[in-house]
Amino acid sequence: MEDKVIKSDKINPKLKYEIMKIPGGQNLLKCFACGTCTVSCPVWQDDPTFNPRQIVRKIIIGLEEDLLNDDRIWYCTTCYDCYERCPQDVKITELIMALKNYAVTKGVIHQAFTAQVTEIFKFGRLYEVDEFFNKKRSQLGLPELNSESPDVKKIYSETKLEEYVDKSNLQNKSEGEK
Ligand code: SF4
Ligand code: SF4
Structure with missing residues (x-):
């Protein structure tokens, strides 16, 4: 009880x-x-x-x-x-x-938020823009999107949000791309 x-x-x-x-x-x-x-x-x-x-x-x-x-x-x-x-x-x-x-x-952050912060750092949004995604966009007459967003990375750097990015997740991605 x-x-x-x-x-x-x-x-x-x-x-x-x-x-x-x-x-x-x-x-x-x-x-x-x-x-x-x-x-x-x-x-x-x-x-x-x-x-x-x-x-x-x-x-x-x-x-x-x-x-x-x-x-x-x-x-x-x-x-x-x-x-x-x-x-x-x-x-x-x-x-x-x-x-x-x-x-x-106080150093307490939920892992779901760390995951979101990391995804946005990697892709500039909460999901990855891949070839399939841009193909669908072009079929609808929409312009292609970049798979990364340098502006978002700059915001992360200047606001120190970068400190909350899960670096091990970034590492795994780059290793997977080799
Ligand atoms: S609705 Fe407003 S006043 Fe009522 S308990 Fe919630 S926070 Fe308090
Ligand atoms: S914002 Fe919505 S989800 Fe959050 S406490 Fe208020 S009612 Fe609940």
């Missing part, structure tokens, strides 16, 4: 202030725990253990370790349903993004 007692040494009382400093987190303390965000959430409908209202409460209480060790903070699909319906304008979609950005500063 889940331990319901919150131990004081598990609380970071500064967490809420740290999150409120990140763009998207400013309205955190407006939440009055009505639960509208949760019942609006399509992820919650599929998996009731993903609970946006509970995420907000945990941030306010300061349960940093609990939040950062929980894969579910990465489940939000950014559909903005909760954002539209929140009566307090908490901007919860962006609040959860702020929490994820905070997690990254």
